Amino acid sequence: MPEQVGIVLVGHGRSASALLEAARGVCGETGLTDVVAVDAGRGETDDLKTRLKAALKAADRGRGVLMIADAYGASPCSCGIREASAPPVVLSGLSFNVLLKLASLDRATLSPEELARTCADSARRALAVHVPSPAPAKESTA
Incomplete structure (x- = not known):
């Protein structure tokens, strides 16, 4: 494989x-x-640095790493970028929709950047705002 x-x-x-x-x-x-x-808890700690460094190293099996963070520039994301031995591609906006899309993609043929862009496009399409229509006015019985 x-x-x-x-x-x-x-x-x-x-x-x-x-x-x-x-x-x-x-x-x-x-x-x-x-x-x-x-999981970063409240943010950057020595323990988080150690766990992220180990996770990023273990994840890199020669095809690169995609780090998906909840918020770009926040301490967990910044810590991951600093602790990686090679710069990972970063996708911010970790969400359920991103992970469902990721599960359907072939990570053996797509690059980290292609995975990130495809997941981001899917997440953007999944965002929606629904505003219910006002209820019809009730007729007066007087």
């Missing part, structure tokens, strides 16, 4: 592992088997 692009999720609190668990619950392990979630 060809090597796949490594995926590391990072998010505040327990968001990374919670979203990965939810996505696996919907689409099964297929496509998300070796995705690693790193």
Whole structure:
């Protein structure tokens, strides 16, 4: 089996592992088997630096790494960028929709950048605002 692009999720609190668990619950392990979630708690700590460095190193099996972060520029994302031995491609906006799309993609043939752009496009299309129509006025019985 060809090597796949490594995926590391990072998010505040327990968001990374919670979203990965939810996505696996919907689409099964297929496509998300070796995705690693790193929960950052409240932000950058020595423990987070160590865990992110190890996760990013383990994820890189020769085809590069895509780090999906909850917020670009926030401490967990910045920490991951600094701790990576080689600069990862970063997709910000970690969400359930991003992970569902990721599960359907072939990480053995797409580059980290192609994966990021495809997931970002899918997430943008999934955003919606629904405003209900006003209820019709009731007729007076007087």
